[in-house]
Structure formats: C-alpha cells, structure tokens
Amino acid sequence: xxxxxxxxxxxxxxxxxxxxxxxxxxxxxxxxxxxxxxxxxxxxxxxxxxxxxxxxxxxxxxxxxxxxxxxxxxxxxxxxxxxxxxxxxxxxxxxxxxxxxxxxxxxxxxxxxxxxxxxxxxxxxxxxxxxxxxxxxxxxxxxxxxxxxxxxxxxxxxxxxxxxxxxxxxxxxxxxxxxxxxxxxxxxxxxxxxxxxxxxxxxxxxxxxxxxxxxxxxxxxxxxxxxxxxxxxxxxxxxxxxxxxxxxxxxxxxxxxxxxxxxxxxxxxxxxxxxxxxxxxxxxxxxxxxxxxxxxxxxxxxxxxxxxx
Amino acid sequence: xxxxxxxxxxxxxxxxxxxxxxxxxxxxxxxxxxxxxxxxxxxxxxxxxxxxxxxxxxxxxxxxxxxxxxxxxxxxxxxxxxxxxxxxxxxxxxxxxxxxxxxxxxxxxxxxxxxxxxxxxxxxxxxxxxxxxxxxxxxxxxxxxxxxxxxxxxxxxxxxxxxxxxxxxxxxxxxxxxxxxxxxxxxxxxxxxxxxxxxxxxxxxxxxxxxxxxxxxxxxxxxxxxxxxxxxxxxxxxxxxxxxxxxxxxxxxxxxxxxxxxxxxxxxxxxxxxxxxxxxxxxxxxxxxxxxxxxxxxxxxxxxxxxxxxxxxxxxxxxxxxxxxxxxxxxxxxxxxxxxxxxxxxxxxxxxxxxxxxxxxxxxxxxxxxxxxxxxxxxxxxxxxxxxxxxxxxxxxxxxxxxxxxxxxxxxxxxxxxxxxxxxxxxxxxxxxxxx
Amino acid sequence: xxxxxxxxxxxxxxxxxxxxxxxxxxxxxxxxxxxxxxxxxxxxxxxxxxxxxxxxxxxxxxxxxxxxxxxxxxxxxxxxxxxxxxxxxxxxxxxxxxxxxxxxxxxxxxxxxxxxxxxxxxxxxxxxxxxxxxxxxxxxxxxxxxxxxxxxxxxxxxxxxxxxxxxxxxxxxxxxxxxxxxxxxxxxxxxxxxxxxxxxxxxx
Numbered sequence: 024x025x026x027x028x029x030x031x032x033x034x035x036x037x038x039x040x041x042x043x044x045x046x047x048x049x050x051x052x053x054x055x056x057x058x059x060x061x062x063x064x065x066x067x068x069x070x071x072x073x074x075x076x077x078x079x080x081x082x083x084x085x086x087x088x089x090x091x092x093x094x095x096x097x098x099x100x101x102x103x104x105x106x107x108x109x110x111x112x113x114x115x116x117x118x119x120x121x122x123x124x125x126x127x128x129x130x131x132x133x134x135x136x137x138x139x140x141x142x143x144x145x146x147x148x149x150x151x152x153x154x155x156x157x158x159x160x161x162x163x164x165x166x167x168x169x170x171x172x173x174x175x176x177x178x179x180x181x182x183x184x185x186x187x188x189x190x191x192x193x194x195x196x197x198x199x200x201x202x203x204x205x206x207x208x209x210x211x212x213x214x215x216x217x218x219x220x221x222x223x224x225x226x227x228x229x230x231x232x233x234x235x236x237x238x239x240x241x242x243x244x245x246x247x248x249x250x251x252x253x254x255x256x257x258x259x260x261x262x263x264x265x266x267x268x269x270x271x272x273x274x275x276x277x278x279x280x281x282x283x284x285x286x287x288x289x290x291x292x293x294x295x296x297x298x299x300x301x302x303x304x305x306x307x308x309x310x311x312x313x314x315x316x317x318x319x320x321x322x323x324x325x326x327x328x329x330x331x332x
Numbered sequence: 333x334x335x336x337x338x339x340x341x342x343x344x345x346x347x348x349x350x351x352x353x354x355x356x357x358x359x360x361x362x363x364x365x366x367x368x369x370x371x372x373x374x375x376x377x378x379x380x381x382x383x384x385x386x387x388x389x390x391x392x393x394x395x396x397x398x399x400x401x402x403x404x405x406x407x408x409x410x411x412x413x414x415x416x417x418x419x420x421x422x423x424x425x426x427x428x429x430x431x432x433x434x435x436x437x438x439x440x441x442x443x444x445x446x447x448x449x450x451x452x453x454x455x456x457x458x459x460x461x462x463x464x465x466x467x468x469x470x471x472x473x474x475x476x477x478x479x480x481x482x483x484x485x486x487x488x489x490x491x492x493x494x495x496x497x498x499x500x501x502x503x504x505x506x507x508x509x510x511x512x513x514x515x516x517x518x519x520x521x522x523x524x525x526x527x528x529x530x531x532x533x534x535x536x537x538x539x540x541x542x543x544x545x546x547x548x549x550x551x552x553x554x555x556x557x558x559x560x561x562x563x564x565x566x567x568x569x570x571x572x573x574x575x576x577x578x579x580x581x582x583x584x585x586x587x588x589x590x591x592x593x594x595x596x597x598x599x600x601x602x603x604x605x606x607x608x609x610x611x612x613x614x615x616x617x618x619x620x621x622x623x624x625x626x627x628x629x630x631x632x633x634x635x636x637x638x639x640x641x642x643x644x645x646x647x648x649x650x651x652x653x654x655x656x657x658x659x660x661x662x663x664x665x666x667x668x669x670x671x672x673x674x675x676x677x678x679x680x681x682x683x684x685x686x687x688x689x690x691x692x693x694x695x696x697x698x699x700x701x702x703x704x705x706x707x708x709x710x711x712x713x714x715x716x717x718x719x720x721x722x723x724x725x726x727x728x729x730x731x732x733x734x735x736x737x738x739x740x741x742x743x744x745x746x747x748x749x750x751x752x753x754x755x756x757x758x759x760x761x762x763x764x765x766x767x768x
Numbered sequence: 769x770x771x772x773x774x775x776x777x778x779x780x781x782x783x784x785x786x787x788x789x790x791x792x793x794x795x796x797x798x799x800x801x802x803x804x805x806x807x808x809x810x811x812x813x814x815x816x817x818x819x820x821x822x823x824x825x826x827x828x829x830x831x832x833x834x835x836x837x838x839x840x841x842x843x844x845x846x847x848x849x850x851x852x853x854x855x856x857x858x859x860x861x862x863x864x865x866x867x868x869x870x871x872x873x874x875x876x877x878x879x880x881x882x883x884x885x886x887x888x889x890x891x892x893x894x895x896x897x898x899x900x901x902x903x904x905x906x907x908x909x910x911x912x913x914x915x916x917x918x919x920x921x922x923x924x925x926x927x928x929x930x931x932x933x934x935x936x937x938x939x940x941x942x943x944x945x946x947x948x949x950x951x952x953x954x955x956x957x958x959x960x961x962x963x964x965x966x967x968x969x970x971x972x
Contacts, residue, residue, distance in 0.1 A: 058583050061368035064344065075341035076348070076380070079444060083377055083404040086459050089801065123898050124827045131830035138804065138834050141841075145800055145853070150505050151375075153852055154527045154731055160838060161526075167835065168924075184824070184898060220580070221617070229513055229578055229735040231374035239377040239404040299618050300580035302732050303527070311928050503851040 032119035036109050040101075043255030043284070044248050045070055051292050058296060074244055082240035089146035096143035097242050101249035103139060104256045107132040111259035112187040114269045114276035125186045126174050129260050133170055133216050136253070137163035140218070140225055143246070144234030155233025158303055159218065159225035165310035166215035172318035173208050176325035177264045186260070190268035197267040201328055204321035206265040208314060213257040213291060217250050220295025224303050258287035343444035346371040347436050350379035352399060353516035354414055355539045356747065356754035357386025360429045362570055362589055365577075367433045374512045376402040381439055382409045382451070384416075386539075392509050392517075393417060397454045399510050406450035408439050413755075419454050429755060502530055509536065513578065513735045515744055518719060527731040537719045538744035543567070543705055545750035550703040551710070557653060557690035557697055565602070565683040566592045567706040568636075568676050575673065575739040576609075579618045584608060599684040606677045619670040622729055623737030629725070630667055634708025634715050637741060640675040641667035647704035647711065653695050657686055669733075672740040707742055717745035775819055782819075786812035797856040799848060803841035807833055821891065824898045 048070035056062045064072070110125035112118040122128055137160060144156025178184050180201065181192035189198075199206045211222070218225040218233075226233035235246055262268060262283035269276030301309070347370045351361050364370050364383075373379050376399055388396050396417065400409065409416070409423045412432060416423045426435055442448035508519030517539035523531040544563040549555045569592035576585035587605055591597050609615065630638045631645070638645050639661055646661040648654045662678045664671040689695075697703075701711070708715035722743070726734045747754065789808040796802050814829030845853040860866065905913045948954055 055583070060583055060586060061366060064346075064369070068344065069346070072341050072345035075338050076345035076444070078338060079342045079406070080380065081404045081406070083402070089798070092801070092804070122823065122827075123896070124823045127824065127827045127831070131827055131834060134831035134834035134838075138807065138838050141838060142800075142804065148854055150503070150524070153503075153854075154524070157526045157842075160842060163838075164835065167831075223580065224732075227732075228374055228580060229732050231512060232378060236375045237377055243378070296583065298612055299576075299614050301617050302620050302730075302736070304620050304730055304733065305617060315924075315928060503854075 032109065035113070035117070036105050036119050039259075039281075040105060040108055040252045040255055043258075043288075044251035046285070047251040047254055047288060047292070048073075050288060051295070054289075054292055054296050074248075077240060077244035077247075080240040080243075082242050083237070085147050085149050085237050088148045089142075092142045092146035093238075094242060096139050096146065097238075097245035097249055099139045100136065100143070101245060101252055103132050103136050104249055104252035107253070107256035108259050110186055111256070111263055111280075112190055112268055113280045115187065115191075117277055118187055121185065121187055124184045126178055126184045126189065126264075129186075130167070130171055130174060132256075133163075133167050133212070136216050137167070140234060144225065147234070147237040149237045151230040151232070151236045152234050155225040155227070155230050155236070159234070162215065162222075162224060162303070162306060162310065165307070165315060166212050169208055169310070169314055169318045170212040170216075172315075172322045173205050173212070174264065176202050176205055176318075176322050179325045179329040186263045186268070190263050190270065193267040193270060197265065197270075199265040202265075202321055202325050204317055204324065206261065208318050208321060209261055209265065210287075210291060210294075211314060213254070213261060213287075214294065217254045217257060219250070219254060219291060221298040221301050222306065223295075223300055224306065227300055229300075254288060254291060255284065258284040258291070261287045339444050339446065343441045345440075347381060347440040348373050348379045349381045349383045349436055350374075350376045350399075350403065351512075352382065352384045352388070352396065352510045353512075353539075354384055354386030354388045355517070356542050356749070356751075357384075357412065357414070358516065358541075358570075359751060359755045360385050360412055360432060362573065362592070363429060364433065364436075365573070366586065366589055366593065370433055370436060377404060379403055380407050380443055381436055382407065383412060383436065384409065384414045385412045387414050392519075392536075395509055395519075400451070401453050401455050403451075406443050408443055408448055409451050410435060410439060417454070420451065423451070506535075514738060515539075515719075517744075520722070524731070529726050529729050529731065529734050532723050532726040532734075534719050534722050537717045540745045540747035541707070542747040542749055542751040542754045543707070545752045547703055547705050547710070548750050550697055551700055553700055554696035554698060557657070557695045558687040560697065560703075561683040561687040561690065562597065564706045565597060565680045565687070568680045568683070569597075571739075571742065572673075572676060572680070575736065576614070578735060578739050579614060581609075581612065581614065584612070584614075597684055599681055599688060602677070602681045602684050606681065609677070615670055615673065618736060619668070619673070620733060621666075621668050621670060622733045623669040623672075623725065623740065625667045625721075625725065629718075629721050632716065632721065633718050633741060633743065635704075635706060635742065636672055636675050636679060638708065639679075640664045640671040645709065647702045647709045650702075651697055651699045653690075653698045654686075657689050657695060659686060669737050669740045676740075705746065707744075707746055710746070714746045717743065719743045779816060779819060782812045782816050785809075786816070794860050796859060798853060799844040799850065799857070799859070800841045800853045802859050803837045803844065807837040810837070821895075821897055824901050 049066050052062075052066035052069045056066060107129055109119040110122055110128050112121070140159045140163070141156045144152040144154075144159070147153075177189050177198050180198070181189040183189065183192075193201075214220055214222040218227075224233075226235050230236060235243060238246060259280075262280060266283045266287070268283070269280045271279035274282075349364070349370060350373055351357075351364075353361065361372065365372055376382065380403070382400055382403055384396070400417075400420075409420060410432075411423055411425045412429075413427050414425075416425060424435065424439065426432060439448065443450070502523050502525050504521065504523045506519065506521050508514050509517045514520075515538035517536065519535040521533045521535060522529060544566070546555050546559050546563050550560060569588045573585045573588045573592070576582075576588060584605065587608075591601050591605065594601070625633065625637060625641065627641065627643070630641050630643060634645070640663070642663045642665060644661045644663060648659055649661055659682075662675065662682055664675045664678070666674075703710050705715065722738070725737065729737060786809045789805045789812065792805040793802045793809070796805060810833040811830060814826045814833070817826035817829060820826075841853070848857070850857055
C-alpha cells in the first residue's frame with residue numbers, strides 16, 4: 024500500500040520533473056541553435072555543464088537580505104511545480120494525487136507562485152530584483168484570472184473539478200477543438216507564470232535578470248530548475264485540460280501524455296525564442312483589454328457548448 | 333586536490349563573462365557576442381570572469397571595485413586594454429582582441445580546475461550603513477519620521493504623483509556607470525516608485541564613442557562614399573544589436589551584428605532583417621509611443637533623433653556627389669522610440685543602398701568642410717553630448733520604457749580617436765588626460 | 769470515527785504551524801514578512817480543512833489567501849512611509865489594548881470550543897463534498913449567490929473598462945475634460961477653480 028500510494032506517486036512526480044526540466048533546457052538550446060545562435064557544445068551537454076558550474080560557484084550575499092525568504096523562494100517554487108504536476112493524470116489509474124478539486128488546486132499553485140516570485144525578488148534587498156518582483160505581482164493577477172475562466176471552461180463539460188474527469192470528458196472531442204480559444208489563452212498563462220519568453224517581465228534582461236539578478240551559485244541553479252519544472256508541470260495541466268491527456272490510439276496512455284506534454288513545451292519554447300519581450304504597460308493592456316474579455320467569451324462558448332451538445 | 337568530475341564538467345560550460353564597458357571597449361564585446369562558447373551576462377552575480385574592456389577613469393575606480401566584489405567566488409579578472417586597479421596588479425592584461433576569446437576560456441578552465449585562485453576581495457565585507465537601532469517603530473527614528481535603517485531614509489512622498497495616484501513609496505538609488513542597460517559611463521541618481529521613474533538626475537555623461545576613421549578622413553579630403561556609408565550602417569547595426577538584445581530578441585540581435593561584420597553587407601539583408609522585426613512584433617510589442625523628444629531636444633541630439641520627427645537635417649544633402657546618387661534625407665513622422673528605430677532601420681537600408689550605388693560608379697565625397705556622422709552633423713564642432721536631457725525625458729516612464737528609450741537615443745559624445753586607433757595601436761596618452 | 773493515526777499527527781503538526789506562524793506575524797519587523805506569515809498560517813488551516821473532508825473549501829483557501837495576502841502586502845507598502853517595505857519596522861502598536869482584546873477573544877473562543885456541542889454524526893460514505901457544496905450554492909441559496917456573482921462580474925467588467933487607456937472624454941494619460949453644456953463652453957460638472965491657492969494645486 025505504501026508503495027502504490029506514497030513511493031510510486033512521489034517517484035513519478037520527481038522523475039517527470041527532473042527529466043522534464045532537463046529536456047526543457049536541451050530543447051531550448053536546440054531551438055536556439057536551429058534558429059542560428061552560436062553554439063559552444065552539444066545541446067545535450069550544455070544544461071549539465073551549466074548546472075555543474077552553478078554548483079561550483081559560491082552562493083553570494085547581498086546587504087541585509089531576508090535570508091529565510093531568499094533561500095526558501097527557489098525551493099518553494101520548485102515545490103509548487105511538484106504540487107502542480109502531482110494532480111496531472113497520466114492514465115486512468117496512474118494519477119499521483121487524484122484530488123476531486125485538482126483543477127482548483129492548479130489555480131492555487133498559480134496564485135501561490137505569485138507570492139513566491141514576489142518574495143524571491145523582494146527579499147534580495149536590491150533594486151533590480153525588487154522591480155522584477157513588483158512587475159510580476161502587477162501582472163500575476165491577470166494571469167490568474169484568465170487561467171481561472173479558461174479552466175472553468177474545461178470543467179463545465181466534465182461536470183467535475185477533477186483533471187481525470189476533464190480528460191474523460193474529452194473522449195468524443197478534445198477541448199482544443201471544442202473550445203478553440205481555451206488552449207491559446209492557457210498558453211499565455213503558462214508563459215506568464217513561468218515568466219518565459221515574451222512574458223519574461225520578472226527576470227528580464229532590462230533588469231539584468233530581475234528577481235534572479237542578485238542570486239548566484241546553487242540557489243540560482245534551483246531557481247532555474249524550478250522555472251523549467253514549472254513549465255513541465257504547466258504542460259501537464261495544458262495537455263490534460265485541452266489535448267485529451269492520456270487519450271489516443273495505439274500507444275499506451277502515459278506515452279501519449281508525455282508526447283503531448285512535449286508538444287506543448289516545444290510550442291512554448293519556440294514562442295519564447297521568436298517573440299520579443301512585451302513592454303509591461305502594453306502587456307497589462309493586452310491582458311485586461313484583450314485576453315480577459317476573450318476568456319469570458321471562451322467561458323460563454325464552453326457553457327453554450329456544454330448545454331447544447 | 334584531484335579535479336572532481338563536477339569541476340571537469342563545470343570547466344566545459346559556456347564561459348560566463350560580465351563585461352565592464354570602459355572607454356572604447358565596446359568593439360571587442362561585439363566580437364565576443366559572436367564567439368561560441370562565451371556568454372556575456374548582464375549581472376556580475378552570474379559571471380565567473382570580470383572582463384574590464386577599455387580604460388576606466390580614476391574617479392570611477394570605486395564603482396569598479398564594487399562591481400569587482402559582486403562577483404561570487406571563484407572568479408578572475410581580465411583587463412583588455414585597461415590598466416588593472418592597483419590592488420590587482422598581478423591580474424591578466426591583454427591588448428590583442430584576437431587572443432581574447434581563448435584567454436577567457438583558459439582562465440575559466442583554470443578557475444574551475446583550481447589552478448588559478450579566486451581574485452581577492454577589494455572592499456571590506458561590512459555593511460556601508462550599519463543597523464541604526466530600534467526607535468519608536470523599529471526603524472530607528474521618532475514616530476513614523478526620521479531614522480535611516482541601512483542608510484535608506486524612510487520615504488516621504490512630498491511631490492505630486494506623476495501618473496495614476498497609485499503611489500508606491502519612493503526609493504532613491506544611484507545607477508551606473510557599469511549597469512549593462514545604460515550607455516557605458518553614464519551615472520544618474522534616480523528616484524523610483526515601483527518601476528516608475530519619478531526623477532532622474534544625470535551625474536556623469538557616457539564615455540565617448542569612437543567612429544571609424546573614414547569619418548575623420550572625410551573632413552580632410554574626398555573619401556569613397558561606399559566606405560563612408562558602410563561605416564554608417566555598421567555603426568547603426570551595432571546600436572540595433574544592443575536594443576534587440578535588450579528586447580529579448582537574441583537571435584535577431586546577432587543577425588544585426590553579423591550584418592555589421594559582414595565584408596559586403598547588402599541592402600537585401602537589411603531589408604530582410606527589417607521584415608523579420610516587423611513580423612515578430614518588435615515595433616508593436618516593445619514600444620508604447622513614449623520617449624518623445626520635443627523639437628529642441630531632437631535638434632540637440634541630432635542625427636537619427638532629429639530626422640525621425642521630420643527635421644530634414646543632413647549634411648549629406650549639401651554634397652553634390654550625394655545629390656548625384658539621388659540622396660534625399662529619410663524622415664519619419666514621430667519623435668518617440670518606435671519612430672527612432674524605424675528611422676534607424678530605414679537609414680541602414682539607405683546607407684547600404686547608397687554604398688552599392690557609389691561603389692559601382694566609384695563616387696567620392698566632394699565637400700570636406702563637414703561630415704554627417706551617424707551621431708549627427710559634424711561641421712565646425714562635434715555633435716554635443718546631450719545626456720542631461722534625460723533628466724526631463726525619463727521621469728514618468730516605466731523602467732522598461734526608460735531603458736528602451738535610452739537604447740534608442742545616441743547621447744554619447746564622440747571620441748577624438750577613431751575606432752581603428754582605439755582598437756589597433758595602443759593609445760599614447762590616456763583618454764582621461766586629454767579630456768581634462 | 770475510523771481514520772488512520774497519520775491524520776492526527778498531521779492535524780497536530782498543522783495546528784502548531786498555524787499557531788506559530790500566526791504568532792510570528794506580530795513578532796516580525798517587516799510588513800511583507802508579516803503578510804506572508806499570515807499566509808502560512810492560513811495555508812495550514814486550509815490543509816486542516818482538507819483533512820476534514822472539506823476539499824473544495826480547503827483548496828479555495830489557498831488561492832484566495834495567496835492573492836489576498838499578496839494584495840495586502842502591496843497595499844501596506846503603498847500606504848506606509850517605508851521604501852518598498854524594505855526597512856524594518858515594528859508591527860505591533862497599542863500594546864495594552866491589543867493584549868486585552870486578544871485575551872478576551874481567546875477566552876470567548878476557548879469557551880465556545882469547550883462548551884459547545886459539536887455534531888457527531890458520521891459522514892455518509894458516498895458524500896461528495898464538492899457536489900453538496902454546489903447544491904448549497906446553487907440550490908436554496910441560489911438567489912443570494914447569483915446576485916453576488918453578478919455584482920462581482922459587473923465589478924470585473926468595470927475594472928477592465930477603467931483600466932483601459934481610452935477614457936470617456938479622451939485618453940487617460942492626457943487628462944479628460946467633459947464637453948461643455950453649450951458648444952465651446954466651460955467643461956460641464958467641473959467646479960470653479962478658486963484662487964485662494966491653499967496648496968492643493970501644484971502647477972507644473
């Protein structure tokens with residue numbers, strides 16, 4: 024019992040997160056190379072050498088940081104990624120934690136991520152990190168709202184707040200077709216909450232790395248790992264909510280799930296490399312004036328579809 | 333101690349270099365940006381090598397010491413065409429740009445394997461403003477007033493809010509001279525509310541920029557227009573590289589740089605670059621129509637900043653040779669960041685097109701009493717240094733807008749030396765002396 | 769009731785965490801830290817609610833409190849004269865009154881806990897707490913919750929409209945002037961400017 028209820032789920036989550044985060048780094052490196060960035064070595068080795076270098080680098084101090092929060096924030100972000108992935112079903116039976124409110128739990132992971140990212144920037148007690156923290160908070164709320172409406176949209180046809188039920192409800196038709204606005208909006212949320220690519224406003228280059236600008240050594244490694252892990256967890260949520268999770272012919276369910284997660288990751292990383300970083304003010308306007316109303320439309324669409332179909 | 337597998341792996345990582353951009357040090361950094369296996373990072377915390385490229389004036393040595401001490405150990409320094417600080421007399425010095433990438437890689441490898449010790453700390457590791465003790469409310473003062481815990485006074489928002497009424501407490505900081513987002517050498521005291529710039533006081537101007545020698549020759553006699561125009565395009569492409577990198581478009585930033593270093597950059601490649609910038613949304617997503625110069629400011633900055641809002645100021649139109657090439661100044665209709673970038677890209681294309689045309693007919697300039705530099709007209713005097721206009725321009729902008737505005741403005745004074753001199757033979761007298 | 773011992777262990781741990789982090793709220797010297805200690809306390813309570821089979825309410829507690837504490841921290845930083853909340857400051861004031869109030873509230877709650885009769889009927893095995901909460905919200909009390917929901921939705925749409933750059937009488941950052949009552953007249957609904965110059969207006 025202990026094996027099936029405790030060890031297996033924990034091993035599954037940790038395994039997918041670690042391998043997934045590594046693949047995110049490799050994939051990102053490969054995409055960068057493919058579109059013409061100069062490459063030093065092989066994409067498979069680059070994340071490992073970078074990690075090894077960060078492990079040998081000393082962790083620095085700033086003047087009077089909030090030590091507890093500063094050191095805990097990367098670990099907490101990683102923990103949130105693990106919690107997020109823990110509610111993602113890999114097959115009808117292989118679900119790390121089959122909570123009946125798993126969709127809501129994913130929403131709280133997004134909300135708590137805001138707190139953790141803010142703390143990471145605020146506790147360093149330096150200017151650029153602080154600006155990054157403020158920026159994320161100012162935008163985080165709009166990501167959470169969009170995500171909430173989009174996720175209620177997928178919960179409607181499933182008549183459940185459970186990811187496994189959401190997947191089951193897509194047996195006839197995947198949500199990506201049934202609710203065409205849902206996946207694009209949710210991908211925006213994903214880029215936002217991992218502050219990746221065009222929505223990297225918390226750790227951006229105009230802030231010399233933002234919340235991570237004053238971090239070095241192992242804490243920075245954990246932070247980078249946590250961001251990649253959160254991207255993996257997000258791809259799991261997106262694949263279950265919109266791409267039919269484990270559903271698919273010929274191959275076993277978990278394989279389908281992993282393939283779909285990889286597809287979501289590839290799309291996100293490609294966007295990250297091709298689109299410039301949005302100006303924060305433009306981003307706020309887009310979120311509240313374009314994407315949030317679109318998420319209302321998505322919800323109404325989902326409701327009407329669930330009612331009439 | 334035996335070298336562990338971890339260290340061996342770490343030695344193979346891309347070499348993370350934090351560049352301190354001293355005087356005339358930028359040229360070599362563009363080359364490094366194109367070198368595989370070297371990563372120029374934006375924060376000293378993310379580097380294992382501090383590369384001081386170019387001279388640093390003595391009054392900014394303290395700032396340099398502070399940057400030096402921010403690198404986490406183990407780290408080393410490399411001084412490219414720069415005199416090491418007195419305390420670091422034994423540090424590696426290098427004057428040959430071609431040897432730089434290999435030197436950086438070697439230093440990194442030696443650091444990781446423990447063959448080279450970490451650079452010593454230069455400043456005492458103690459807070460510059462020690463804790464001031466508890467007061468009435470725990471901040472060291474009386475009531476809610478007074479008290480400067482950690483040297484940071486309690487915020488007193490006495491000025492009107494300049495934007496939306498949602499005021500975060502103001503925080504005053506000194507930025508520069510080595511902050512990678514600012515022009516090198518620029519220092520400013522900035523008051524921020526959240527990420528909104530409330531006041532900006534420029535303390536010292538950016539370091540002078542060196543132009544290619546062809547612009548100097550143009551003041552002495554006829555020079556081939558093809559050469560002059562290609563040099564102009566190169567200058568603008570390097571600035572574009574900086575802005576694109578800032579906007580998170582690493583790939584296109586490198587494309588701009590590759591075009592700048594191409595032996596015969598064609599107009600078609602510049603046009604392709606512009607099309608890709610339009611397609612990926614650089615103009616629409618990364619600017620918000622801020623950073624607007626009024627007419628006087630635009631005239632003062634000169635060059636692209638003047639032509640973007642529609643001032644047809646271009647010394648080239650006075651030259652008969654240019655007129656024969658059917659040159660007319662390009663103008664845009666706006667004075668903001670976006671218009672300046674549209675103007676820059678248009679001028680790059682125009683310069684490359686003029687170069688192709690002039691090369692066919694071997695056209696030379698005819699007037700040598702003045703030259704239109706990429707930085708503005710150089711007639712009787714050089715384009716003046718205009719960084720103090722930032723004090724009026726930047727307040728009210730968000731940090732990101734302010735940084736992209738700064739990138740789009742070319743405010744640095746021109747160096748009395750040419751680019752070839754500064755990156756070729758060693759400069760005889762130090763720049764600081766001649767400037768003073 | 770039949771449940772494993774581990775539930776008791778977790779209850780004790782979480783309850784301790786909730787109380788200790790609640791105490792830390794008042795012992796810390798920073799507004800931001802105080803907000804997030806309170807958040808930790810709420811999260812511990814949320815997990816206890818999940819242990820009590822109130823799964824939806826427990827999880828809802830996480831995201832409600834995360835956003836609320838975040839907003840609270842930012843608002844405190846905005847209202848207090850403390851740059852970015854980075855400077856240390858005392859989080860407790862009016863010591864005598866607050867000690868008395870705290871003791872009184874503790875006594876009342878302790879009395880309730882000790883003297884009240886809690887229902888002891890075991891939950892039916894097939895109870896679905898999310899569905900029953902849904903029935904409660906959308907069954908008998910539907911009118912109340914739906915009207916609250918509509919009000920919230922209106923508020924949200926209002927926020928979207930307000931955060932838009934375009935105002936009713938022009939772009940937000942240019943300052944808006946309502947049109948005059950007669951063509952070319954003074955802006956309607958604007959009070960006459962008095963020339964007393966009491967320092968409210970700073971002309972730039």
